[in-house]
Amino acid sequence: MRSFIASMIVLSSLCCSLHAQQLDPNSSPKRVIYATTEQQPEFPGGLPKLKEYIQQNLHYPPAAQKAMKEGTVFLHFIVSEQGALEDVHVRMPINPDLDAEALRLIKTMPKWTPGKIAGKPVACRYNLPIKFAL
Structure with a gap:
């Protein structure tokens, strides 16, 4: 039984924009990664x-729960052309235990449907906040 409410907030991702496609700052000629x-x-x-x-x-x-730690862990990752989640990082750490759990959660997710440009799958950076609340 859980004694907490874990919820997430999907605010927006850099990939959500319907504006002109932009390259991610980590994009290179060898690996094109889009921000939108x-x-x-x-x-x-x-x-x-x-x-x-x-x-x-x-x-x-449990340690974070006992210490009454709460907050939102902001993560970012790449959704590859095949839908695999790669290069998962915490953008705004709040607590080592909460950060580690948010990372574990993202790394165990199933493949996603990749982002597309002109109907073709492309690698895209995605931001996802995970909220921990007691």
Whole structure:
């Protein structure tokens, strides 16, 4: 039984924009990574299934729970052309235990539907905040 409410906030991603496509600052001629795409990457089943996945798979770390640590961990990662999640990093750390759990959660996610430009799958940077609340 969980004694906490774990929820996520999907604010927006750099990939959500319908404006002109922009390259990610880490893009290179060897690996093109977009910051914006025409069609954003998507968790299988969309946002409702992403929320469900997070609620079912996020485990509040006992040490953080005992210390009454709360907050939002901001992560970013690349959704590859094949939908694999790569280069997962914490952008705004809040607590080592919460950061580690958010990273674990993202790294265990199934493949996503990749972002697309002109109907072609492309690698895209995605930002996702994970909220921990007691």
